[in-house]
Amino acid sequence: MKNLRLAGQAPGRDRSVIEVAGVRIGEGLVVMAGPCAVESEDQIIRSAVAVKEAGAAMLRGGAFKPRTSPYAFQGLGLKGLKLLDKARRETGLPIVTEVIDTRDVSWVGEYADILQIGARNMQNFSLLREAGKAGKPVLLKRGMHATFEEWLNCAEYILAEGNGQVILCERGIRTFETYTRNTLDLSMIPAVRAASHLPIIVDPSHGTGILGMVEPMSLAAVAAGVDGLEIEVHCDPSSALSDKDQQLDPASFGRLMDKLRRLRAFMDELEAAGAADAAAGDAETGAADATERAGAGAA
Numbered sequence: 001m002k003n004l005r006l007a008g009q010a011p012g013r014d015r016s017v018i019e020v021a022g023v024r025i026g027e028g029l030v031v032m033a034g035p036c037a038v039e040s041e042d043q044i045i046r047s048a049v050a051v052k053e054a055g056a057a058m059l060r061g062g063a064f065k066p067r068t069s070p071y072a073f074q075g076l077g078l079k080g081l082k083l084l085d086k087a088r089r090e091t092g093l094p095i096v097t098e099v100i101d102t103r104d105v106s107w108v109g110e111y112a113d114i115l116q117i118g119a120r121n122m123q124n125f126s127l128l129r130e131a132g133k134a135g136k137p138v139l140l141k142r143g144m145h146a147t148f149e150e151w152l153n154c155a156e157y158i159l160a161e162g163n164g165q166v167i168l169c170e171r172g173i174r175t176f177e178t179y180t181r182n183t184l185d186l187s188m189i190p191a192v193r194a195a196s197h198l199p200i201i202v203d204p205s206h207g208t209g210i211l212g213m214v215e216p217m218s219l220a221a222v223a224a225g226v227d228g229l230e231i232e233v234h235c236d237p238s239s240a241l242s243d244k245d246q247q248l249d250p251a252s253f254g255r256l257m258d259k260l261r262r263l264r265a266f267m268d269e270l271e272a273a274g275a276a277d278a279a280a281g282d283a284e285t286g287a288a289d290a291t292e293r294a295g296a297g298a299a
């Protein structure tokens, strides 16, 4: 891919690991979980405690919600950020939260551990530049109409401002299929791993919009080599003010986390066995070559 001077992978270059308050994204599997939006103190604290207990490494939650209708719940703004800060102090979980306006980047960055740029803003170049100057890690979601190349070029905008802490997030794209909310493009996991050194995570909640699909698509993402997942979990999904049909309850999330841990351990075993097989294959080829050379020398 042309012009990916900073986001592109180069021969011999290690994959980037982004460290956020002790959490290393790009190593193992990092799960970020929490409600779609911060709604109240009780809701965010209960949700944060639940995801922490289940083993999530980070808390997600929107204080600024980009909604289809201007009359829908838009988020609590500053009050929501303060509640996230309280949830962080109570659980120790670092926070990922969305910023939607260039004017807000610096002060939202005072609350967020990771600034999220949502799908609808992926190509908001002023916002990307501002986030690049904020000195905070940035989670860049794929735009719903964006190609792989457009998405990586948006990461390049942030990197070009001197901010190397970029995490990519596949969250589904618009296709002719309307059964699912979006078409979750898991082929982006190996695509990113081949073309870029940046970590790649998947959001199966917005990616499908269907509760029963969150678990299978999360597991599929892990099988495809994802670095992390961003999953919507609400302490009481039926009362959620946004995205109520796709948010897991704490018990389902706990069961999913258990399966994720087991699958991840199995994938590590598989990778280790593959590496051992490859090494044994190399040794065998080496021995065969040596025998051949010795034979040629004797002839």
Ligand code: PEP
Binding pocket: 036, 062, 066, 098, 117, 118, 119, 120, 141, 171, 203, 206
């Ligand atoms: C979100 O994660 O809260 C969100 C709005 O997601 P997206 O930008 O992917 O639609």
Ligand code: MN
Binding pocket: 036, 037, 206, 232, 242, 243
């Ligand atoms: Mn949502």
